[in-house]
Amino acid sequence: MKYHRSLSLILATLIAAFSFAGAMPVHAGESGLPYATYNYDFREYIRFTPAAYIPDGIIRGERFTYGGESIGRFVTPQDISRSPFGDLYIADTGNNRIIVLDNTLENCINIIDSFVNEGVVDTFRQPHGVCVSQRGWIYIADSGNNRIVVLDQDGDLVKIVANPRSESLDENFVFIPLKVTVDYADRIYCTAQFMLEGLMVFDDSGEFSSFFGTINVTITTWEMFWVRISTREARQNQRLFIPTEFTGIDIDPGGFVYASNIDNTGEQGVRRLNPRGEDVMKKGENGNVGGDLWTLGLGELAGPSQFTDVVYRVNGIYSALDRRRGRIFTYDHEGNILYIFGGLGTQEGTFNLPVSIEYMNDKLMVLDAARAEIVTFRTTEYGRLINEAVSLRFDGNEAQAVSLWERVIELNEHNELANTGLGKAYLTAGDNEMAAKYLKLGMNREYYSIAFRRYRNEILREHANTGLTVAATLVVAFLVYKRIRKKRKAKDDDDGGFSVE
Amino acid sequence: MSKTSRFKTFRTMIGRFKKEEEYGKNLTPIDSDYYASSAFGAFRAAFKDKWSYMWYTVSHPMDGYYWIRHRSRGSVPLAIFMVVLFSFSFTANRLLASFVVNELDPRSVDSYYELLAVLFFFVLLCTSNWSVTCLMSGEGRFKDIIIAIGYATLPITIVLNVATVVSQVVADNEVALYFMLLVLGISYGAIMMLIGIMQVHNYTLGKTLITLFLTVLALLIIIFLIVLLFNMLSMVYHFFRSIYTELLFRT
Numbered sequence: 095m096k097y098h099r100s101l102s103l104i105l106a107t108l109i110a111a112f113s114f115a116g117a118m119p120v121h122a123g124e125s126g127l128p129y130a131t132y133n134y135d136f137r138e139y140i141r142f143t144p145a146a147y148i149p150d151g152i153i154r155g156e157r158f159t160y161g162g163e164s165i166g167r168f169v170t171p172q173d174i175s176r177s178p179f180g181d182l183y184i185a186d187t188g189n190n191r192i193i194v195l196d197n198t199l200e201n202c203i204n205i206i207d208s209f210v211n212e213g214v215v216d217t218f219r220q221p222h223g224v225c226v227s228q229r230g231w232i233y234i235a236d237s238g239n240n241r242i243v244v245l246d247q248d249g250d251l252v253k254i255v256a257n258p259r260s261e262s263l264d265e266n267f268v269f270i271p272l273k274v275t276v277d278y279a280d281r282i283y284c285t286a287q288f289m290l291e292g293l294m295v296f297d298d299s300g301e302f303s304s305f306f307g308t309i310n311v312t313i314t315t316w317e318m319f320w321v322r323i324s325t326r327e328a329r330q331n332q333r334l335f336i337p338t339e340f341t342g343i344d345i346d347p348g349g350f351v352y353a354s355n356i357d358n359t360g361e362q363g364v365r366r367l368n369p370r371g372e373d374v375m376k377k378g379e380n381g382n383v384g385g386d387l388w389t390l391g392l393g394e395l396a397g398p399s400q401f402t403d404v405v406y407r408v409n410g411i412y413s414a415l416d417r418r419r420g421r422i423f424t425y426d427h428e429g430n431i432l433y434i435f436g437g438l439g440t441q442e443g444t445f446n447l448p449v450s451i452e453y454m455n456d457k458l459m460v461l462d463a464a465r466a467e468i469v470t471f472r473t474t475e476y477g478r479l480i481n482e483a484v485s486l487r488f489d490g491n492e493a494q495a496v497s498l499w500e501r502v503i504e505l506n507e508h509n510e511l512a513n514t515g516l517g518k519a520y521l522t523a524g525d526n527e528m529a530a531k532y533l534k535l536g537m538n539r540e541y542y543s544i545a546f547r548r549y550r551n552e553i554l555r556e557h558a559n560t561g562l563t564v565a566a567t568l569v570v571a572f573l574v575y576k577r578i579r580k581k582r583k584a585k586d587d588d589d590g591g592f593s594v595e
Numbered sequence: 596m597s598k599t600s601r602f603k604t605f606r607t608m609i610g611r612f613k614k615e616e617e618y619g620k621n622l623t624p625i626d627s628d629y630y631a632s633s634a635f636g637a638f639r640a641a642f643k644d645k646w647s648y649m650w651y652t653v654s655h656p657m658d659g660y661y662w663i664r665h666r667s668r669g670s671v672p673l674a675i676f677m678v679v680l681f682s683f684s685f686t687a688n689r690l691l692a693s694f695v696v697n698e699l700d701p702r703s704v705d706s707y708y709e710l711l712a713v714l715f716f717f718v719l720l721c722t723s724n725w726s727v728t729c730l731m732s733g734e735g736r737f738k739d740i741i742i743a744i745g746y747a748t749l750p751i752t753i754v755l756n757v758a759t760v761v762s763q764v765v766a767d768n769e770v771a772l773y774f775m776l777l778v779l780g781i782s783y784g785a786i787m788m789l790i791g792i793m794q795v796h797n798y799t800l801g802k803t804l805i806t807l808f809l810t811v812l813a814l815l816i817i818i819f820l821i822v823l824l825f826n827m828l829s830m831v832y833h834f835f836r837s838i839y840t841e842l843l844f845r846t
Contacts, residue, residue, distance in 0.1 A: 137700045534694055543695045547766035 128441035129421075132434050136510060136537035138380060138387045143506045146424075146433035146477030147458055149443030153468040155186070158195070158202035165193065165202055168466040173235075173273060174452045174459060177226035182454060184461070184468070185224040185234070190217060192224050192234060197455065199470075206232065209243065209251050216251075218243070223273040227280060235271035235284060242271050242282060242296070255282060258294065258302035273403075275343045275351070283351055285340045292371070293340055293353060307353060307367040309337040342403030342450065344412075350374070352404045354414055360384040360398025364414050364425075378429030385416050385423050386434075395419055395438075407453045409485035415451040415460060420444060422451065422458065422471075426484045430511055433477060436460070445469060476505050483515060493519055507535075514538045521545050526552055645670040649677075652746050656787050659746075660794035664739050671738050674745025681748035682706075682713035684755040692762040696773050720744060723813035724792065727806050733796030743791030747784050754780020 131145045155167040169188025176182055180197040191207035208217045219238025226232055230247040241256035258269055270287035271294075277283070280298040283306060292308035313321075313335055321329065342354040351367040363384045366375040377383050385399025399416035401423075406412045410427025420438035425431055437444050447464035456478075458471040473481065483498040496519045502512040514536030520529035521541065526549035533542035554561075648668045652659030663669035686706040689699055721740045728735060735743070758776045765773050793803040 539694060539698060543767045543770070546695060547769075550764060550766060 128439055128443045129435055129437035133431055133509075134380075134387050135508060136379065140388065141508045143433060143509070144476040145435065145474050146480065147422075147435055147471035148474055150457060150470045150472040152442060153195075153199060153459075153470065155193070155466065158193075160202040160205050165205065168193075170463050171449075171461055171466055172221075172463060173223045173450045174461045174468060175223075175225050176452050176454045177230075178228050179226075179230065180454070181226075182452070182459075183224045183226060183232070185221050187220050187222055187237075188466075190219055190221065190238075192218075192221060192232070199454075204249075206234075206245065206249060209245055209249060211251055211254070223271065223284070225275045227276040228278055229280075231276075231280075233274050233276050233282060235274040237270050237272060237287075240269045240271075242274060242284060244300075253300050255296050255300040258296070260302050262291070262305065263302070273340075273342050275345045277345050277349050277351075278347075279349075283343055283345070285343060285353075288339075290337050290339060293343065293351070293367075304371075306371040307340070307351065307365055307373065308371070309340075309355060309365075311335045311337050341401060342415075344404055344406045346406040352406050352412055354401035354404040356400045357384050358398060360386070360389055363399060363401035363416075364404050364412065376427065376429040378425070378431070383414075383425055383429050385414065385421070386419070399423070402448065403450045405451045405453045405458075409488040411481065411484060411488075413451055413453065413458060415448050417448050420448055422460070426511075427488055432480050432484060432511070435471075443469060443471070476502065479505070480509075480511070483512070487515065493522060495519070510536045510538075512536070514541070517541060517545065521548075644668075645673050649673060649746055649749065653749055653787070656790040657794060660743060660791045663742055664735060664795045664797075669739070669742035669746065671741050671745075674742045677745045677748050677752065678713060678717050679710065681752045681755075682710045684752045684759075685709060685713070688755045688759045692759050692773075693765075695766050696762045696770055717744065719814055719817060720810070723817055724806070724810045727809045727813050728792075728796050731802070731806055731809075733798065733806070735792070735795035739795040740792070743795045744788055747788035747791055749784075750787060751780050751784035754783075 127145055127148060130142055131147075132140050132142045135141045155165055158165045166189070168184065168186045171184055172187040173185040174182060175185075181203065182195040182197075182199060184193040184195065186193050189207075191205055193202060194204035194206070195201065196203045208215050210216070218234065218236045220236075221234050222237040223235035224232065231252055232245045232247075232249075234243045234245070236243050239256075241254050243254055244252040246252050256269065258267075271284045272287055274282060274284040281303075282296040282300075283293050284296075286294055291305045293306040295303050295306045297303045317335075321332070324332065338355045338357060340353045340355050344352045346352065349369055351365075353365045353367060354363055355365065357363050361382055361384045362373075362375065362377065364375065365373045368374045375383060380387070385401060389396060389398045395418070397418060399421070400418045401414045402417040404412055404414045407424075411424060411432070413422050413424045415422055416436075420436050421434055422436045423431060423434050438446065440446070445460060445462045445465075447462060448460050449463045450461040452459045452461075456473060460469045460471075461467075462469060479498050479502045483495040483502065486492065486495040486498070492515065495515055499512040499515040499519070502509050503516065506512075513532045517529045517532030517534075517536055517538065518541060520526075520532060521544065526545050529545035530542060530549050533545050645668070648659070648663075649670075652663065652669070659668075683706060686704060686709045689697070689704045690701055690706075721737065721744060724740050724744075725735075725737050727733075728740075754776055758773055758780070761776060762773050789800075789803060789807070792798070792807070793800060796803070796806070798806065
C-alpha cells in the first residue's frame with residue numbers, strides 16, 4: 095500500500111513536470127474554478143491547495159453612468175490605482191481619460207479627460223498610468239504627450255513634469271512615462287519606455303533628480319569567456335547584455351518602492367527599493383521571488399514568469415502579476431510564497447492580457463487590457479486565514495496566530511508556513527516535542543534543530559537517574575563476573591586443563 | 596595443541612620474511628587439523644582468516660597490504676562484499692540520517708541504482724588503475740587492486756553507519772561532530788586506498804600519486820570509449836533496422 099502510494103506520487107509529479115501548463119484544468123475542474131491554486135513546497139514540488147481567492151465578478155465600463163450618461167466601455171485600459179481615500183482610478187488609455195470609481199465600485203464618481211493649462215483646455219493622449227498621492231493630488235502619466243500631469247483634488251493643474259534634462263540622460267531622449275507612483279514626500283517615481291537605467295525619480299518641484307534602483311547586468315564567467323574569444327564581427331551579431339526594464343511600481347507606507355521587472359532567469363521579478371535605490375527584498379527559503387519555479391516545457395506558456403505589475407497590500411504582503419501564464423503570486427515580507435492562482439483563458443476569473451493589479455477592500459483586482467475589464471477576486475476562508483496569520487507574524491504576535499494556523503492545517507495539511515508557525519508557537523510555549531514535530535512538517539531545519547535539542551535534553555534530564563543507575567549496575571555486574579571467571583579459570587588450570595609446555 | 600606451539604608453527608611458516616614480528620602478533624593461524632574436518636569447516640576457517648586479516652589491514656595498512664600482495668592474504672569476494680556493503684551504507688546514510696543534517700528528498704534515493712553506480716565506478720577504477728600500472732611496472736595483479744580498493748571502503752562504511760546513528764541524537768551546533776566523523780572516516784579510507792595501491796605495486800609515494808592522476812585520465816578515456824562504442828552499436832543497429840523496415844515495406 096505504501097509502495098503503491100509513493101509510486102502514484104512519483105507518477106503524479108512526473109505528469110505535472112511534463113505537462114505543468116496543461117495539467118491545471120484537471121485540478122481546476124475539481125474546484126469548479128477556471129484555475130488552480132497551488133504552492134511550492136520545500137523541495138520545490140507543486141502542491142495544490144484549496145482556493146485562496148475566487149472570482150468575484152467583472153467590472154466593465156458599460157455598467158457605469160456619469161452625469162446621466164453611460165460612460166461606455168473602456169478601451170485598452172493600462173493601469174488601475176487605489177487612492178489613499180479608497181477610490182479606484184482607472185487609466186482608460188484608449189479613451190484618453192481617467193475614470194474614478196467609488197469605494198463600493200458601484201458608481202462612477204468622476205471622469206477626468208481634460209484640464210486647464212495656462213488658460214487653454216488641454217487633454218490627454220494615451221495616458222498609461224495614474225496614481226494619487228497622500229494629499230490627494232492626481233498624477234497622470236500622459237504618455238502620448240510625453241509628460242506627467244499633476245492635478246489637485248478639484249482637477250486643477252498643479253504642475254506638468256515634462257522634458258527631463260540631465261547629464262545622465264541622452265541629448266535626444268524622448269520621455270514616454272508609463273507607470274507612475276508617488277511617495278509621502280511628493281517625489282514621483284515612474285517607469286519610462288526604452289528606459290533601461292531604472293526608475294526615473296522627480297523631486298517635488300518636478301525636476302528630474304536621478305535614476306533609481308538600476309538593475310545591474312550579470313554576466314557569467316562562461317558568457318565572458320565566449321565574448322572574450324569571439325571576433326569583432328561575431329560580437330556584433332551577439333545579443334547585447336542589457337538590463338531589464340521595470341514594468342510596474344507600487345509604494346508601501348514606509349516609502350519603500352516595490353517594482354516588478356522581467357527577469358529572464360526567473361529568480362527575482364520584484365524588487366523592494368529603499369530610499370537610496372538599493373534592493374532590500376527578502377527572497378525566502380529558496381532565494382527566489384521570480385514566480386514559478388517550474389518553467390520547463392515547450393510553447394509560449396513555458397519560460398520564467400513575466401511580472402507586469404506588483405501591488406503592496408498590507409503587513410508586508412505583496413502580490414505580483416505574471417503576464418505569461420496569467421498567475422498571481424502572493425508573497426509575505428520574508429519572501430515566502432503564500433499562494434499562487436489565476437490563469438489565462440476566456441472564463442470568468444481568467445485573463446487575456448493582464449496589465450495591472452490592485453488591492454482594495456480585501457479584494458484583488460486585475461485589469462485586463464485586451465478585454466477592457468477588471469476581474470475581481472475575493473478571499474476564501476483559506477486565503478483569509480493565511481493573510482491574517484501572516485499579518486500577525488509581521489506584527490510579531492506569532493502566538494496569537496496559533497488558532498489560525500491550526501485551521502489552515504485542517505484545510506491543507508501540507509502548508510509549510512502553517513506547520514512552521516505552529517511549531518514556533520509550541521517552541522515558545524515550551525512544548526518541545528510538539529514543536530519538533532510541526533517544525534519538521536514545516537521543513538524548517540533551523541528551528542527544528544533547536545526544538546529537537548531541547549526535547550532531547552529534556553528526555554536526558556528526565557531519565558538521568560534511571561540511566562545512571564542502570565549503567566552503574568552494569569559496570570559492577572561486569573566487574574563481579576570478571577572476577578568470578580578469573581577465579582574459576584585459575585581453579586580449572588589447577589585441575590589440569592590445557593597444559594602449558 | 597597449546598597456544599604457544601601454534602604460534603611457533605606459524606612463525607616457522609613465515610620465518611623467512613622480514614616483517615614477521617608485527618605480522619604474527621595479532622593473528623590466529625589456521626589450525627588445519629581442527630577445522631578441515633568438513634567442507635564447511637574449511638570454508639569457515641578460510642573465511643575467519645580472511646576476515647580477521649581484513650581488520651588487520653585496516654589497522655596496519657602498510658604491513659597488511661604488503662602481505663596481501665606477497666602472501667595472498669586478501670580475498671576478492673570479501674573485497675567486493677565490502678564495496679556492496681559500502682553502497683548500502685551510503686544509501687542508508689542518505690535515507691536515514693536525521694533531518695537536522697540531511698535535507699535530501701527521500702524520493703530521490705534509490706539503493707538499486709546507487710549499488711549499480713558504485714559497482715560500476717569500482718570496476719572502472721580498478722580497470723583503469725590496472726591498465727595504467729601495468730605499463731608503469733606496477734607489481735600488483737588485478738585482484739590485488741580490487742582488494743586494495745575494496746578493503747579501503749571499510750572505514751568509510753563504518754563511519755557512515757556510525758554517523759547515521761549519531762545524527763539521530765545531534766542537534767543545533769553539534770552538527771559539526773557529525774560532519775567531522777564523516778570527514779575523518781573518508782580521509783582514512785582515502786589514505787588506506789593510497790597506501791594499498793602503493794604497497795600492492797611496490798611504488799614510492801610520488802609514483803603512486805602520478806599513477807593515480809593517470810588513473811583518472813584513463814578512467815575518462817574508458818568512459819569516452821564506452822559512450823563511443825554504444826553510439827556506434829546503436830548506429831549499426833539502426834542501419835540494419837532501417838534495411839529491415841525498408842524491405843518490409845517494399846515487399
